[in-house]
Amino acid sequence: MLLRRSPGGRRPTARVRRLAVLTGTHIVNDFYQGATSAIIALLAVRHGYSYVGVTGLLLAVTASSSIVQPILGFLADRHRTPWMMSAGVLTSGVGCALLGITEGYWLSCAAAVVAGLGIAAYHPESARAVREVGGDSATAMSWFALGGNVGYTLGPLAASPFLLWLGLGASPWLVIPAVGAAIAGGLAMRRRSEWADRERARSNTAWARDNWRAFGWLTLSISARSAVIVGVASFLPLLFIREFGVTQQMGSNSLALFFAAGLIGTLVGGHVADRWGETLPLWFGYAATSTALVVLAVAPLPWIAWMAVALLGVGSYLPFGVNVTLGQRYLPGRAATASGVTLGLAVSVGGFLAPAFGLIADGAGLNAALLTLAIMPIIAMVAVHRLPAVSNDAEK
Template identity: 30%
Template sequence: MTPPSGSAAAAGVPSRPLPSGSMKQTVYRILLSISLVHLLNDSIQSVIPAIFPILKNSMHLSYTQIGWISFAINFTASIMQPVVGMYTDRKPSPYMLPLGMASTLLGMLSLAFAPNYWTVLLSVVFVGLGSAAFHPEGSRVARMAAGPRRGLAQSIFQVGGNFGQSLAPIFTKLIFIPLGQFGAIWFTAVAGLAIMVQMYIASWYKGILAVTERTVKSADARSIDPERSSKVRFAIIVLILLVFCRSWYGAAIGSYYQFYLQHHYGISLERAQDFIFLFAVAGAVSTFFGGALADRFGRKNVIWFSMLGSAPLAILLPFVSLGWAYVLLVLIGVIILSSFSVTVVYAQELFPGKVGTVSGLIVGLAFGLGGVGALALGNLIDKFGLDTIMIVCGFLPLLGVLTFLLPSDKKIREWTKEA
């Protein structure tokens, strides 16, 4: 039964059935809530790279073994996100959100007491599964609450996650250096808070489904022209390659640049965390503005700028003084991560009605390719040395020239039609 129009409007629920993602107004309280949960979820996930220096010393791990830990969490999330997305596209599941966070809580509890390397690997798999359950449905909630401002809504959602990831060096500095591995126990409380907020979001989500159940399967009320399907497939492949380049560069900075700073400049581990934090925070801020700029100037244009605009700075980074490294890391973070939320919205426009699948694919790839990158880079560093690999990684953003092959925003609109 449809609620009265006054109470429905006040609650952010449409007074008549509307497809997901086509609400007339932007529901900011839900966007801010899902962004908060994204912050909490990715704060927990950032514990994994934050604890790398501690595990490396206490368990005497090689760079390759560190790479395997990063691979375990990121690859688990990347494999499962599209699976979760495909399932929830067919059967939206509001309570998938708190259930996924329960898996993350279990992983943190296990990590705090992990006695050996293999238990650490198992613990991070549980965290990866929780992340996989959260991201497709979180992106769907952001789409449902977006109203007409899809780029901004996705940015609000993603900025929480990117800011959460940026806290890894702070956790290393303030929690894991003084407390060691057992410091992970504090993040079970963070997971508990996230579960409470997710229950509130799930209740809203369930209410939306109650008034849209007749039309939820036709989310976005648009379909792709079958004659354009091959071009759409080519576009998504190009987009995946761009995500690949961005993720590998992010893995190089997030997982190994702290060791490069220690080795090349001779600074302490504590001070090295400040550099990684600057890069991550700059990226989190630009994630928010990137979506708003994409709504104004076009998604392809922002993707193009984020890749090629960061390339010359990334190439210079390994050769500059320590002072300039601060500056370049901030600029690179601002530029290269401005397209983080934009690539998700761009992919959703390519495949309207497949919000969960596409979000799981693109965000899952960001995690998975970052994990593959961390593993591959760890192996390469062990073979060729840290300095050499960091210099080579600086050239990765140059592959952003592939953006030229993406269809324009206008062309994508031509490929889709109103149902």
């Protein structure tokens, strides 16, 4: 069941509406993550950045997000911070808008940092709010995660043609959706006190059951997965442009296909987890991801590469929403902290590895970089093997 009736008798439809608003703000927030990747690719073509330069800009986004996000999650667990979600999505929009009009490399890095800080502020509070509305349902979290995937997919799909048509100087117009999402999110967070009070009371008595060892293994698996996501975001458009000779728009569309396939993987992962257990989508997802990366690296024809991208998107996103739910179950007393790590720190760790993969791509080619990335899902599978089972009723 997606959402359960609250003890106070609140209609499930009201909870579904609240989840819909949270999912909508996630669409907008992660739209800027996808748009940032597209803008960086356009900046690389415009200024002739190397692979290391491209991954350096992505590192600026991911590093700023990863450093701050767990701290903000800890604060959200201890204090009421409903404003953080709206402030985050607005800041991420401003950073993305500024990125397109920067001229120097270091100014571009500064704008990327602003976007990363906004991403950091948004996720812990919003994911904790989803837990308050949806309980421990992996399906509810997967719908919320789906919003992020939709936004991430729309980012390059919408931003690339828009900026190719009007030029990078039109990027300030991209801030408009952030303003609307900030207002809608602020109104939603003001009306969540009933579920927030119940969740905070439960968290205050659940901290003693926090399983940090299991959470550590989960964090390792998410970190390995994040290296794949960041690597694909860095290299995929350039792979199709430089290896298969497609246009810039078609190169961006390859990234859009990757994230669109991820929409399917996210929803399927949540349903599978609620029906057959949380680790099953993790196993299948990481196995498919490693296979797809190898096929993509050796693909002799474009259509084979396109099929590999679709499999890569489904496989790498099967664990997405499930990882957040598992993190919150392993740390039932620190839901926002768990969200900050599973959606922030662990996901952003891949950004720290991105320059290393950029060096491999510069020195040995994109195919070698993709084959190296294929090792990361195997590491994730080793970590998943160490995860203990957790009951849906563990927190009750």
